[in-house]
Amino acid sequence: MLRTVTVALLFAALPGVGMAQTAPETPPPAPVTTNAGIQAELGKPPQRIRSILLTGAEKCPAPTKPDEEIVVCARTGEPYRIPKELRNDKPIAAQNQSWVNRAALADEVGRRAAGLPDTCSPTGSGGQTGCAKLRAEQWAADRTEKRRVESSIP
16 A cells, blocks of 8 residues: 555656756757758758868868868878988898798798798699799889889989
8 A cells, every 4th residue: 555655656746856857948059051051951962072181281172062062171190200311111131020020931931842832842743833923922022122222212
């Protein structure tokens, strides 16, 4: 019986609690004057969205047609902190490389010695399959070295 009376009193008090909590009046939101706001008011999606990365002191360009286009601008940090003259693009010496590179080199030497596939080894059953791959890697390394030398010449 006591439980029923308690529940009835709680239900009777709920509307009073809800009326005691009135929200303060907030002013209506200010009209949006951005490009996206204009399109939201018109109720149609943009026909074009341009995403632009800005560096340095560049300014975000204005949209050519505000009712059809949105321009999104983002700033990027300094692309290079070391001046180009001081950058060192030379290959890293073996004693200065990480143990992962050293282990990979030791693994490759072991594969070639065993004549495993894709190793371009004269011994073993699959040694001949890696010769084209090895030549392509050498060509790419030569080309990279040639570009590095050409870029270092003033």
